[in-house]
Amino acid sequence: xxxxxxxxxxxxxxxxxxxxxxxxxxxxxxxxxxxxxxxxxxxxxxxxxxxxxxxxxxxxxxxxxxxxxxxxxxxxxxxxxxxxxxxxxxxxxxxxxxxxxxxxxxxxxxxxxxxxxxxxxxxxxxxxxxxxxxxxxxxxxxxxxxxxxxxxxxxxxxxxxxxxxxxxxxxxxxxxxxxxxxxxxxxxxxxxxxxxxxxxxxxxxxxxxxxxxxxxxxxxxxxxxxxxxxxxxxxxxxxxxxxxxxxxxxxxxxxxxxxxxxxxxxxxxxxxxxxxxxxxxxxxxxxxxxxxxxxxxxxxxxxxxxxxxxxxxxxxxxxxxxxxxxxxxxxxxxxxxxxxxxxxxxxxxxxxxxxxxxxxxxxxxxxxxxxxxxxxxxxxxxxxxxxxxxxxxxxxxxxxxxxxxxxxxxxxxxxxxxxxxxxxxxxxxxxxxxxxxxxxxxxxxxxxxxxxxxxxxxxxxxxxxxxxxxxxxxxxxxxxxxxxxxxxxxxxxxxxxxxxxxxxxxxxxxxxxxxxxxxxx
Numbered sequence: 001x002x003x004x005x006x007x008x009x010x011x012x013x014x015x016x017x018x019x020x021x022x023x024x025x026x027x028x029x030x031x032x033x034x035x036x037x038x039x040x041x042x043x044x045x046x047x048x049x050x051x052x053x054x055x056x057x058x059x060x061x062x063x064x065x066x067x068x069x070x071x072x073x074x075x076x077x078x079x080x081x082x083x084x085x086x087x088x089x090x091x092x093x094x095x096x097x098x099x100x101x102x103x104x105x106x107x108x109x110x111x112x113x114x115x116x117x118x119x120x121x122x123x124x125x126x127x128x129x130x131x132x133x134x135x136x137x138x139x140x141x142x143x144x145x146x147x148x149x150x151x152x153x154x155x156x157x158x159x160x161x162x163x164x165x166x167x168x169x170x171x172x173x174x175x176x177x178x179x180x181x182x183x184x185x186x187x188x189x190x191x192x193x194x195x196x197x198x199x200x201x202x203x204x205x206x207x208x209x210x211x212x213x214x215x216x217x218x219x220x221x222x223x224x225x226x227x228x229x230x231x232x233x234x235x236x237x238x239x240x241x242x243x244x245x246x247x248x249x250x251x252x253x254x255x256x257x258x259x260x261x262x263x264x265x266x267x268x269x270x271x272x273x274x275x276x277x278x279x280x281x282x283x284x285x286x287x288x289x290x291x292x293x294x295x296x297x298x299x300x301x302x303x304x305x306x307x308x309x310x311x312x313x314x315x316x317x318x319x320x321x322x323x324x325x326x327x328x329x330x331x332x333x334x335x336x337x338x339x340x341x342x343x344x345x346x347x348x349x350x351x352x353x354x355x356x357x358x359x360x361x362x363x364x365x366x367x368x369x370x371x372x373x374x375x376x377x378x379x380x381x382x383x384x385x386x387x388x389x390x391x392x393x394x395x396x397x398x399x400x401x402x403x404x405x406x407x408x409x410x411x412x413x414x415x416x417x418x419x420x421x422x423x424x425x426x427x428x429x430x431x432x433x434x435x436x437x438x439x440x441x442x443x444x445x446x447x448x449x450x451x452x453x454x455x456x457x458x459x460x461x462x463x464x465x466x467x468x469x470x471x472x473x474x475x476x477x478x479x480x481x482x483x484x485x486x487x488x489x490x491x492x493x494x495x496x497x498x499x500x501x502x503x504x505x506x507x508x509x510x511x512x513x514x515x516x517x518x519x520x521x
Contacts, residue, residue, distance in 0.1 A: 064094035074101040084512040105429040115433035119474040128412035136260040172213040196504035204345040205229040217286030219270035231259040267330035346405035346517035356503035366496040377497040394456035405517040435469040
């Protein structure tokens with residue numbers, strides 16, 4: 001038996017304790033050392049990628065779409081330069097399909113019925129634009145109103161597009177057409193000795209000038225109109241469907257914002273001039289005048305009522321309006337330009353090309369326009385004259401069907417939206433009704449890829465109202481659709497009488513370039 005001497009625990013042994021501490025420290029240290037910045041970043045990145053994929057697949061559900069998403073950006077790179085063939089393939093893939101770009105999940109409604117359901121579901125969706133549009137058009141702009149507020153504001157604008165109002169704008173439009181048709185001749189014959197030159201930029205300038213004269217009359221100088229026309233391309237580029245959501249210096253959104261600020265400044269000056277002129281009893285010559293006159297009439301009526309003056313019911317304005325500030329007026333008129341500039345430029349470019357490639361159709365337009373003017377090609381236009389041109393109207397409508405300027409309209413789901421019996425678009429997703437498939441449905445428009453104005457005269461195209469989605473449908477249909485069609489009829493009719501033109505055909509002439517709207521290559 002060992003003697004009863006001193007006994008020390010191994011833990012109390014300094015060397016043993018040091019070794020154990022070192023061993024424990026080494027194990028924990030290895031774990032700690034492994035959790036360095038790089039591995040944490042990789043782990044976090046993989047988790048985010050997994051979440052991004054899971055969220056996409058979950059949102060996709062049963063509809064057609066890529067099986068997986070390129071992490072975070074999705075098809076951003078291909079969307080920067082969209083191809084018409086890719087859009088057509090997407091539409092053909094199913095009634096509903098999807099993509100996800102950055103943080104936006106996008107549902108595409110391709111069929112007529114699905115597109116109409118989106119247009120006609122204000123309880124679930126509202127029109128939306130790219131994030132930067134709020135900065136360009138301003139967050140308080142009326143186009144961002146929803147529900148009752150939008151309906152009431154829109155009612156106050158309806159009177160600007162009546163038959164009587166549209167008649168008022170015709171002299172200014174004809175003035176611009178005459179000026180620019182002379183410019184066309186100078187460009188072709190003097191500057192280029194009859195050689196073929198690209199005209200799409202000139203058509204954009206023409207339609208911007210027509211819009212400015214229609215919207216703000218002569219309150220804006222020719223130099224300012226030219227500046228707006230030249231710079232509006234920057235606004236279009238900034239508002240492309242796929243773009244960076246923030247304004248970064250020296251990018252498309254940056255230059256677009258500067259251009260938008262310039263337009264709003266010019267329109268604000270015009271609003272002040274219009275208020276002064278209308279208050280002095282001037283005649284209405286443009287949309288801004290008509291709107292300002294309605295404001296002044298409403299204010300005069302309210303003041304009479306407040307003073308206890310007996311006012312006959314016939315003197316009460318159809319819609320009582322408040323006095324809008326110059327900047328508020330400018331914002332609203334800017335939305336008219338926003339809605340019309342690219343669309344009418346697209347339609348004008350296609351009209352001139354289609355007429356040049358089909359001289360027999362151009363000749364019929366020319367004959368009709370001369371006949372309704374009783375042989376006087378210089379007779380001033382009127383609504384009565386325009387309404388007596390069924391063939392010119394058919395040519396315009398067929399152009400808009402054959403090559404609709406706007407091929408899709410973005411909406412956002414305000415809440416979960418049951419688009420079909422089997423699919424619900426998640427809240428916050430972008431839901432896009434497409435108009436091209438409905439306008440190229442062979443069951444409604446036989447030989448839909450053929451340009452045939454006769455279908456609007458002797459065919460059944462006029463009866464296919466559910467497929468006519470050029471200007472949308474539902475509560476947000478285009479306010480200026482009658483104006484747009486009459487404007488194009490007036491333009492191509494006057495051109496047919498004053499100009500002869502040819503198209504230098506290339507292998508790409510019928511190809512379609514997508515840039516906000518669609519243009520010939």
